Amino acid sequence: MAKNILEFAQDFQQEIISLSEMEGEENFREDQFTRLFMDYLTDFEEIEDSDVFSYRGRGMQINGYSFSEELDQIVLFVANYSASCPPESVRKSDLDAAIKRCIGFFKRALGGLHTSLEEASPVFDLAMQLFETKEILTELKIVYMTDGLAKSEVANEVSVNGIPIKVHVWDIERLYRSWSSGQKREAIEIDFTEHGQAIPCLPMPVEENSDYMTYLAIFPGQVLVSIYGQYGPRLLERNVRSFLQARGNVNKGIRSTIRYEPHMFLAYNNGLSAVAENIELIALDNGTKAIKAVKDLQIVNGGQTTASIYHAYRKDKADMNNLFVQVKLTVILNSSKIDEIVPRISEYANNQNKIQTADFSANDPFHRKVEELSRTIWAPATSGVQRQTRWFYERARGQYMDEKGRASTPAQKKQFDLTHPKHQLFTKTDLAKYENTWNQLPHIVSRGAQKNFNEFTVINNEQKTSPLPDQNYFERLVAKAILFRRTEKLVQGQKYGGYRANIVTYTLAWLAHATQKKIDIHKIWKEQDISPTLEKAIIHVSGFAHRHIINAPGNGNVTEWCKKAECWKSFEKCEIELPDELFEELVEFEQDRENDDDSEQLRLIDKIKGINSQTWFDIAAWSKETNNLLPWQRSLAFSLGKIVRQGITPSIKQAIHAEKILSDLDEVGYFLDDQRVTS
Numbered sequence: 001m002a003k004n005i006l007e008f009a010q011d012f013q014q015e016i017i018s019l020s021e022m023e024g025e026e027n028f029r030e031d032q033f034t035r036l037f038m039d040y041l042t043d044f045e046e047i048e049d050s051d052v053f054s055y056r057g058r059g060m061q062i063n064g065y066s067f068s069e070e071l072d073q074i075v076l077f078v079a080n081y082s083a084s085c086p087p088e089s090v091r092k093s094d095l096d097a098a099i100k101r102c103i104g105f106f107k108r109a110l111g112g113l114h115t116s117l118e119e120a121s122p123v124f125d126l127a128m129q130l131f132e133t134k135e136i137l138t139e140l141k142i143v144y145m146t147d148g149l150a151k152s153e154v155a156n157e158v159s160v161n162g163i164p165i166k167v168h169v170w171d172i173e174r175l176y177r178s179w180s181s182g183q184k185r186e187a188i189e190i191d192f193t194e195h196g197q198a199i200p201c202l203p204m205p206v207e208e209n210s211d212y213m214t215y216l217a218i219f220p221g222q223v224l225v226s227i228y229g230q231y232g233p234r235l236l237e238r239n240v241r242s243f244l245q246a247r248g249n250v251n252k253g254i255r256s257t258i259r260y261e262p263h264m265f266l267a268y269n270n271g272l273s274a275v276a277e278n279i280e281l282i283a284l285d286n287g288t289k290a291i292k293a294v295k296d297l298q299i300v301n302g303g304q305t306t307a308s309i310y311h312a313y314r315k316d317k318a319d320m321n322n323l324f325v326q327v328k329l330t331v332i333l334n335s336s337k338i339d340e341i342v343p344r345i346s347e348y349a350n351n352q353n354k355i356q357t358a359d360f361s362a363n364d365p366f367h368r369k370v371e372e373l374s375r376t377i378w379a380p381a382t383s384g385v386q387r388q389t390r391w392f393y394e395r396a397r398g399q400y401m402d403e404k405g406r407a408s409t410p411a412q413k414k415q416f417d418l419t420h421p422k423h424q425l426f427t428k429t430d431l432a433k434y435e436n437t438w439n440q441l442p443h444i445v446s447r448g449a450q451k452n453f454n455e456f457t458v459i460n461n462e463q464k465t466s467p468l469p470d471q472n473y474f475e476r477l478v479a480k481a482i483l484f485r486r487t488e489k490l491v492q493g494q495k496y497g498g499y500r501a502n503i504v505t506y507t508l509a510w511l512a513h514a515t516q517k518k519i520d521i522h523k524i525w526k527e528q529d530i531s532p533t534l535e536k537a538i539i540h541v542s543g544f545a546h547r548h549i550i551n552a553p554g555n556g557n558v559t560e561w562c563k564k565a566e567c568w569k570s571f572e573k574c575e576i577e578l579p580d581e582l583f584e585e586l587v588e589f590e591q592d593r594e595n596d597d598d599s600e601q602l603r604l605i606d607k608i609k610g611i612n613s614q615t616w617f618d619i620a621a622w623s624k625e626t627n628n629l630l631p632w633q634r635s636l637a638f639s640l641g642k643i644v645r646q647g648i649t650p651s652i653k654q655a656i657h658a659e660k661i662l663s664d665l666d667e668v669g670y671f672l673d674d675q676r677v678t679s
Contacts, residue, residue: 004176004180005172005173005176006085006086008172008175008176008179008180009085009086009087009147009172009176010085011401012036012147012172012175013083013085013147015036015422016029016032016033016036016083017029018422018423019032019035019036020032021423028054029081029083030054030063030079030081031052031053031054031063033079033081033145033147034052034054034063034064034077034079034081034145035052035064037079037145037170037175038050038052038064038077039397039449040175040178040179040397041143041170042449042450043397044178045234046143046168046234047066047075047143048066048068048233048448048450048451049066049447049448049449049450049451050064050065050066050075050077050448051064051065051066051122051126051448051559052064052077053122053123053498054079055105055123056101057105057108059100059101059104060101060102060104060105060108061078061098061101061102061104061105062076062077062078062102062105062123062126063077063078063079063145064076064077064079065077065126067129068232068233072133072136072137072138072139072311072314072315073137073138073139073140073141073232074130074137074139074140074141075141075142075143076102076105076106076140076141076142076143077142077143077145078098078099078101078102078142078143078144078145079145079146080094080095080098080144080145080146080147080148081146081147082146082147082148083147084147084148087147087148087149087171087172087173088148088149089148089149089150090146090148090149090150090151090171092151095144095146095150095151095169098144099142099144099167102142102144103142103160103165106130106140106160107160107161108127109126109127109130109131110130110131110134110160110161111131112131113127113131114127114128114131119550119555120497120498120550120558121497121498122498122499122558122559125557125558125559125560126559128557129557129559129560134161134163136315137163138163138164138229138314139163139164139165139166139229140160140163140164140165140166141165141166141167141168142165142166142167142168143168143170144167144168144169144170145170146169146170146171146172147171147172148171148172149171149172149173150169150171151169179398187277187295187296188231188234188235188295188296188297188298189293189294189295189296190227190231190293190294190297191292191293192223192291192292192293192294193292193293195223195226195227195230196220196222196223196226197220197223198282198284198290198291198292199217199218199219199223199290199291200217200218200284200288200289200290201215201216201217201281201288201289201290201291201329202215202216202217203215203289209333210333210334211332211333211334211341212330212331212332212333212334212341213279213330213331213333214328214329214330214331215279215291215328215329215330215331216326216327216328216329217291217326217327217329218266218324218325218326218327219272219324219325219326219327220320220323220324221258221262221265221309221313221320221323221324221325222320222321222323224306224309224310224325225309225310225313225314225320227297228306228307228309228310229310229314235297235298235299235303235306236298236299236303236306236307254269254304254305254308254309255308255311255312255316257269258308258309258312258316258318258323259312259316259318262318262319262320262321262322262323263322263323265323265324265325266323266324266325266326269305269325269326270302270326271302271305271325271326271327271328272299272301272302272305272306272325272326272327272328273299273300273301273302273327273328273330273345274297274298274299274300274302274327274328274329274330275297275298275300275329275330275331275332275341275342275345276294276295276296276297276298276329276330276331276332277295277296277331277332278294278295278296278331279291279293279294279295279329279331280292280293280294291329294329294331297329298342300342300345301345302325305325309323309325330345364457365468366460366468366469367395367428368395369468369469370393370395370431370469370474370477371393371395371399373393373469373470373471373473373474374390374391374392374393374474375390375392377390377391377471377474377475378390379391379424379478379525379528380525380526380527380528382527382528382529387418389418389419389420389421389424390419390420390424391424391425391426391478391481392420392424392425392426393426393427393428393431394425394426394427394428395428397427400420400422400425403416403420404416404417404420426481428453429449429450429452429453430481431456431477432449432452432453432455432456432457433445433449433452433484433505434477434480434481434483434484435456435477435480436452436455436456437480437484437504437505437508437509437512438480438508438509438512438517439459439512440509440512440513440568440572441455441509441568442502442505442506442508442509442562442568443562443563443564443565443567443568445501445505446501446502446505446506446559446562446563447563475522475525476521476522476525478525479521479522479524479525480521482524482525482528482529482530483508483519483521483524483530483534484504484508486529486530486535486538487504487507487508487538487542488500488504490535490538490539490542491503491504491507491538491542494539494542494543494546496542496546499546499549499550499558499559499562502545502549502558502559502562503542503545503546503549504542506545506548506549506562506568506571507538507541507542507545508538509568509572510541510544510545510571510572510574510576511537511538511541513572513630513631514576514578514630514631514632514635515578515582515586515632516630516632518586518587518632519534519585519586519587520585520586520587522587523585531585533579533581533582533584533585534582534585536579536581536582537578537579537582540576540578540579541576541578544571544574544576545571548567548570548571548574549561549562549567549571552567574631575624575631575634576631577635577638578632578635580639580642580643583632583635583636583639583653583654583657584651584653584654585653586632586653586657587653601652601655604652604655604656604659605649605650605651605652605655607655607659608640608650608654608655608658608659609644609649609650611640611644612644613640613641613642613644613645614641615641616637616638616640616641616644617637617638617641619637619661619665619670620634620635620637620638620641622670623637626668628664628665628668628670629661629664629665633657633660633661633664636654636657636658636661637658637661639654640654640658
């Protein structure tokens with residue numbers, strides 16, 4: 001075996017071990033293997049967002065799944081994880097058996113498997129979703145993943161219940177080839193004669209141009225249907241697809257024209273802009289040129305048009321005989337300029353969208369700045385340890401291993417590991433997850449890593465007046481990472497039985513809302529940990545989050561319920577009493593007021609202490625009825641009532657927050673008479 005493949009396999013296994021240790025799930029390394037493999041396939045643009053969970057039954061196996069946006073195509077993942085290094089060959093009988101078990105699950109799900117499963121479980125959600133969508137499913141794609149070496153020849157089962165099946169085998173060698181090729185995906189190679197016909201075209205006037213050639217063509221609708229049916233969203237350049245998924249729905253005007261006036265489509269529609277790495281031309285009998293084949297075709301403008309045509313054909317049975325689409329195909333001749341030219345074509349072709357599609361890339365200045373900060377800022381040493389470390393931001397996959405690989409001696413590699421611990425590595429999708437959770441968008445986070453990143457990017461672009469990240473931003477970001485990861489472990493320890501990712505983001509989003517983001521983020525950064533009081537609050541709120549999400553309306557799909565804004569809006573309003581000690585730790589507008597003048601502090605404490613307990617109880621009851629205060633303020637008012645009744649002196653932080661409550665009450669016209677104040 002080539003040395004480079006072996007090194008890749010070794011690093012891959014070490015990453016699984018590190019992820020398992022970080023998650024505290026050493027006994028679930030198969031899930032970590034599946035998750036890591038899926039991350040690679042997402043980076044290669046082979047799949048979109050996917051969910052990981054393991055299920056085995058008699059004659060059944062499933063390790064994860066991914067539904068298309070329109071819920072008409074399903075990808076099922078089946079894993080064969082051996083943890084062997086060097087990688088071992090996978091016997092064909094084992095591969096075939098795994099595929100058979102995956103198909104077995106699919107068949108049983110279509111037949112009503114969910115009726116025999118525990119309702120509050122991810123496998124129930126998937127089985128029920130397959131059962132409910134079986135009439136509209138157009139394709140099953142099975143992805144077999146292994147850390148061994150497997151032959152890719154697999155006899156596809158033609159169909160199940162009329163649903164065609166395609167099997168894709170990914171072993172460690174294929175994964176390495178895709179990773180080491182320098183490309184984000186395996187190039188699509190299309191022979192148009194296999195999809196109906198070569199496409200007549202008009203080349204640009206031949207002039208001295210070493211960068212590109214452009215061809216104008218008119219594609220029959222049926223050809224687009226055929227190639228989109230085979231390659232799906234892989235045809236759509238990710239930047240554009242991200243924008244469409246984040247902000248757009250299928251255009252009703254396009255669909256109406258396809259269904260009722262297909263002969264007018266060419267006149268009404270602007271057509272597609274596409275790029276390719278290479279093109280094969282042939283001469284037709286009349287002397288004109290035609291496109292026979294292309295390599296790495298990517299549609300950079302017109303993804304909505306392409307998907308609309310395909311779905312109108314599949315779902316509405318639209319006639320494609322009289323539908324044609326104009327296409328401008330640009331072939332990049334200078335491979336060194338692909339990364340420069342293609343984003344510009346995409347940007348200018350989509351200029352009506354107001355948002356620059358190039359900004360969806362990890363090359364955006366925002367991400368480059370976060371990367372720069374992560375290489376220079378030292379995290380505070382944790383308790384009992386003198387060594388300082390760094391949090392490594394991996395803007396693009398593989399950066400961590402690349403930088404570690406530059407260390408030439410074992411001692412230098414060890415030094416790199418000590419300075420950049422693997423558990424302090426985070427990616428651009430992690431960043432988006434932390435920020436959107438803190439900004440109280442758990443329903444967006446629940447839609448998956450890539451979709452959440454797309455939404456974060458859109459929001460970030462809409463706020464381009466904001467300065468680039470600085471040290472303060474980076475420290476706060478790391479604190480949110482610590483908060484999120486500690487919550488993951490705390491929730492895992494509660495053994496809720498599933499939906500951990502959803503429980504975590506909903507728990508933290510509620511706490512951010514309930515405390516008005518007054519959790520002491522700066523303290524988390526300084527201590528590189530969260531307080532026992534905050535741990536207690538997280539565990540308490542997570543129980544409510546768990547009960548809320550598993551009780552989907554009408555006993556519906558929990559996974560889909562978590563993705564809806566209504567799920568968050570209803571949980572946001574939940575009344576959850578927080579521990580009294582938590583209010584001691586909240587900071588006013590994220591600023592520490594402990595250094596205020598002592599006499600001013602005493603005056604404020606005396607003022608709050610002078611309000612009798614019943615007044616605070618009345619304020620809490622009134623605000624609950626009228627919804628005039630935030631949940632954390634109502635909870636604090638009730639706590640202050642108990643404190644005053646017991647003769648305890650409020651702390652300065654409680655007094656500061658209490659004064660803010662009184663100020664807010666004054667604004668809404670709540671009258672605090674003198675009789676409510678004790679002598």
